[in-house]
Amino acid sequence: MSERVHPAGDSPSTSGNRTQAPEKPVPPPGAYVIQVPKDQIYRYPPQEKSGRHQTGRKPRRNCCCRCLCWTIGLLLLLVILAAATVAILYLIFRPKIPEYSVESLSIKGFNFNFSSDQTSLTFSPEIDVSVRAENPNGKIGIYYEKGSSVSVFYSDLELCNGVLPVFYQGTKNVTVFRTALTGEGVLLTGALHGTLAAQQRKGEIPLELDLRVPVKVKFGAVKTWTITVKVRCGLTVNKLAEDSRIISKTCKVKVDV
Known part of the structure; x- marks a missing residue:
């Protein structure tokens, strides 16, 4: 329904005591006003x-x-x-760690003729060592591989070294292998030579044997990867000679898987 617009000269107060509603703003020409109910307004985007x-x-x-x-x-x-x-x-x-022990030592090349005016002595010792290896397992064999090492020390001084033979040790087997160790240009100081000579006269010379050997263990028909067996033996011999005798010995075995 259209709404009447009064002329500018007419005053709304002249039409009696009726109170008219305020006039709505008139949109500018060319514009359209669309009224949408409030309940139909949607948010965009949802x-x-x-x-x-x-x-x-x-x-x-x-x-x-x-x-x-x-x-x-x-x-x-x-x-x-x-x-x-x-x-x-x-x-x-039921695997068990192999057992090792040193059976004998034959020592050559030691010179105790140390003159008083010398402060050091160079010599080249040779030691033949016999090692006993026991495999206590009834179902496991041991392959001793290449790359082993055997060294003999006196007071942290390496005297000589060598390698073990390559062989297979069957179940419940005891093998004694003999290997030759050699040293060259070993330097013995005067103080260390004096201590060694005193122990030689006493008949108690402490030595240490270190053995490292890579092995492969055979479980039935299956062979494992390479495992390193480390053996350290503390020895006491009566003298440094070919007919030396072992007075005491203790060996510790460690397996590096």
């Missing part, structure tokens, strides 16, 4: 749709998380399987 633009990278992140979880789970499964395999092998074969 909140759930606008959220997609903010979280557009979530699928890729979830994929990475799933891959990481699968990787961790696979590693845990491999660790559990390896532990179960080792436990089963241990229960079946």
Whole structure:
């Protein structure tokens, strides 16, 4: 319904005591006013749709998380399987560490003619050593591989060194192997020579034998990776000569898996 517009000269107060409503603003020419009920006004864009633009990278992140979880789970499964395999092998074969001991030493090349005007002495000793190796396992064989080393020390001074033979030691087997150790240009100071000469007269000379040998263990038809066996023996001999005799000995064995 159109609304009457009064002329500018007419005053609304002349039309009696009636109170008229304030006039609505007239839109400028060429403009249109559309009134929409308040309950039909919608938000644009909807909140759930606008959220997609903010979280557009979530699928890729979830994929990475799933891959990481699968990787961790696979590693845990491999660790559990390896532990179960080792436990089963241990229960079946009951592995025991091999036992080692030094049977004899034949020493040559030591010179005790140390003159008073000398402060040091250079010599080249030779030691033939016999080592006893016992495999106490009834179902396990031992392969002694290349790359072994045997050294004899006196007071942290290396006297000579050598290697062990390569061989296979069967189950419940005891093998005594003899190896020749040589040293060249060993420097013996005057103070150390005096101590050694005093121990020689007393008949108690402490020596140390270090043995390192790579081995492979055979469980039935399966051969393991290379394992390093380390043996350290503390020895006391009565003299540094070819007919020397071992007075006391203690050996410790360590297996480096």
